[in-house]
Amino acid sequence: xxxxxxxxxxxxxxxxxxxxxxxxxxxxxxxxxxxxxxxxxxxxxxxxxxxxxxxxxxxxxxxxxxxxxxxxxxxxxxxxxxxxxxxxxxxxxxxxxxxxxxxxxxxxxxxxxxxxxxxxxxxxxxxxxxxxxxxxxxxxxxxxxxxxxxxxxxxxxxxxxxxxxxxxxxxxxxxxxxxxxxxxxxxxxxxxxxxxxxxxxxxxxxxxxxxxxxxxxxxxxxxxxxxxxxxxxxxxxxxxxxxxxxxxxxxxxxxxxxxxxxxxxxxxxxxxxxxxxxxxxxxxxxxxxxxxxxxxxxxxxx
Amino acid sequence: xxxxxxxxxxxxxxxxxxxxxxxxxxxxxxxxxxxxxxxxxxxxxxxxxxxxxxxxxxxxxxxxxxxxxxxxxxxxxxxxxxxxxxxxxxxxxxxxxxxxxxxxxxxxxxxxxxxxxxxxxxxxxxxxxxxxxxxxxxxxxxxxxxxxxxxxxxxxxxxxxxxxxxxxxxxxxxxxxxxxxxxxxxxxxxxxxxxxxxxxxxxxxxxxxxxxxxxxxxxxxxxxxxxxxxxxxxxxxxxxxxx
Numbered sequence: 001x002x003x004x005x006x007x008x009x010x011x012x013x014x015x016x017x018x019x020x021x022x023x024x025x026x027x028x029x030x031x032x033x034x035x036x037x038x039x040x041x042x043x044x045x046x047x048x049x050x051x052x053x054x055x056x057x058x059x060x061x062x063x064x065x066x067x068x069x070x071x072x073x074x075x076x077x078x079x080x081x082x083x084x085x086x087x088x089x090x091x092x093x094x095x096x097x098x099x100x101x102x103x104x105x106x107x108x109x110x111x112x113x114x115x116x117x118x119x120x121x122x123x124x125x126x127x128x129x130x131x132x133x134x135x136x137x138x139x140x141x142x143x144x145x146x147x148x149x150x151x152x153x154x155x156x157x158x159x160x161x162x163x164x165x166x167x168x169x170x171x172x173x174x175x176x177x178x179x180x181x182x183x184x185x186x187x188x189x190x191x192x193x194x195x196x197x198x199x200x201x202x203x204x205x206x207x208x209x210x211x212x213x214x215x216x217x218x219x220x221x222x223x224x225x226x227x228x229x230x231x232x233x234x235x236x237x238x239x240x241x242x243x244x245x246x247x248x249x250x251x252x253x254x255x256x257x258x259x260x261x262x263x264x265x266x267x268x269x270x271x272x273x274x275x276x277x278x279x280x281x282x283x284x285x286x287x288x289x290x291x292x293x294x295x296x297x298x299x300x301x302x
Numbered sequence: 303x304x305x306x307x308x309x310x311x312x313x314x315x316x317x318x319x320x321x322x323x324x325x326x327x328x329x330x331x332x333x334x335x336x337x338x339x340x341x342x343x344x345x346x347x348x349x350x351x352x353x354x355x356x357x358x359x360x361x362x363x364x365x366x367x368x369x370x371x372x373x374x375x376x377x378x379x380x381x382x383x384x385x386x387x388x389x390x391x392x393x394x395x396x397x398x399x400x401x402x403x404x405x406x407x408x409x410x411x412x413x414x415x416x417x418x419x420x421x422x423x424x425x426x427x428x429x430x431x432x433x434x435x436x437x438x439x440x441x442x443x444x445x446x447x448x449x450x451x452x453x454x455x456x457x458x459x460x461x462x463x464x465x466x467x468x469x470x471x472x473x474x475x476x477x478x479x480x481x482x483x484x485x486x487x488x489x490x491x492x493x494x495x496x497x498x499x500x501x502x503x504x505x506x507x508x509x510x511x512x513x514x515x516x517x518x519x520x521x522x523x524x525x526x527x528x529x530x531x532x533x534x535x536x537x538x539x540x541x542x543x544x545x
Contacts, residue, residue: 002422210409218471
């Protein structure tokens with residue numbers, strides 16, 4: 001195998017076919033980075049969901065001096081007996097992991113901490129505005145929140161039940177939607193990339209038909225004839241992948257930055273990014289390699 | 303036992319052996335070659351003559367294994383072509399040199415590079431190429447022209463380059479498909495001299511041609527084809543029928 005000769009032929013091929021090669025690199029870059037972003041988003045969604053599941057709690061707000069529900073208005077603030085009854089009911093439910101009682105003062109302090117960056121909110125909330133509550137941790141917030149909430153709603157002393165989970169359900173749906181959209185676009189682009197690789201290799205082979213005809217006549221092996229085109233395809237794929245990696249690093253930074261809008265940060269680790277990068281590399285290799293190989297078999301026979 | 307012997311190269315036998323070969327192309331009613339039975343011995347010089355469509359090119363393509371016979375068997379250097387696997391075909395072709403009417407040189411490469419290409423492509427080392435290519439350039443009479451590009455050469459010179467390329471790997475057989483077709487009669491003589499020189503080194507030459515003058519002047523074996531059938535096989539023959 002004369003490596004020098006092969007690379008010489010590859011160089012000639014790349015130069016002659018320059019526009020198409022550039023187009024190929026761009027399409028591979030875009031499709032791989034979209035695919036990678038989709039994978040990152042999938043990972044992110046799972047990671048976020050797992051983290052938030054553990055943090056999401058059911059808040060049972062008890063009647064106080066500023067009640068919301070009709071029942072509290074009628075019966076007044078929750079009594080100690082009612083509070084104990086509620087706690088007992090909650091503790092006996094099988095879906096409940098823990099029950100924590102938070103006083104009005106504690107809730108106020110928590111509120112002030114979470115919205116520390118929003119002075120407007122802080123100034124508008126006075127002591128006594130936020131009621132005492134039971135913070136209930138569930139085994140599976142997603143499925144059980146509704147049932148547990150139903151169990152205590154309407155009990156004397158219960159003002160309202162705040163279910164973070166419902167808010168999150170919609171949010172998860174949004175995330176899933178975004179993820180699905182990205183994956184669909186990525187798949188379409190991968191198909192486009194495959195077609196483009198096939199077409200570029202075909203064009204390259206056509207451009208070099210004189211050389212190829214002579215090579216075959218003179219007794220070059222099939223492999224040797226096809227090798228320069230294969231290498232051409234792989235090089236274009238490699239450059240496309242490198243660009244995609246750059247874009248993916250940017251995507252991850254974007255995802256991380258996006259987290260600042262949420263109370264809980266569920267950022268992906270560097271190893272997650274590396275994993276996605278490796279997966280896109282393998283897919284990129286397969287895409288370029290297999291497509292080149294199959295196209296060549298069809299159009300460049302001994 | 304006999305089947306095993308089939309595949310062993312018989313170096314003493316004929317270098318080309320056609321056994322009842324018929325070739326019909328797809329969508330054609332008349333066969334391009336019909337029941338061709340002949341032998342070409344090592345070192346022979348054979349002219350293949352006949353009108354267009356008589357099967358001359360098909361004959362050459364069958365030897366190269368570019369086509370497969372519809373019926374019959376072909377042996378080249380004792381090897382049954384039908385038994386050659388696809389990846390053994392290149393090895394066969396390395397032992398056969400080809401020259402065409404349209405020269406088929408690479409326009410972007412010099413004389414030296416065109417000839418070297420044939421060797422590079424089969425993986426010969428640089429050192430070997432540097433030694434062998436100048437020798438063959440001299441053999442075909444193109445001394446001093448190794449750096450010229452094909453468009454700077456006359457038709458005759460281009461054909462010499464093609465012959466150098468065909469011969470550089472010292473093939474067993476040299477096939478020529480109307481090599482003087484695009485060349486004037488005077489220059490053709492020079493081309494034939496080179497072919498003769500090549501033949502004298504022991505290379506078997508099979509040349510398909512329309513050129514009556516050349517065939518008549520060289521008095522080599524003449525095989526005449528008509529509608530795919532061999533109608534004449536004459537050693538020291540002439541182009542037309544000798545009455």
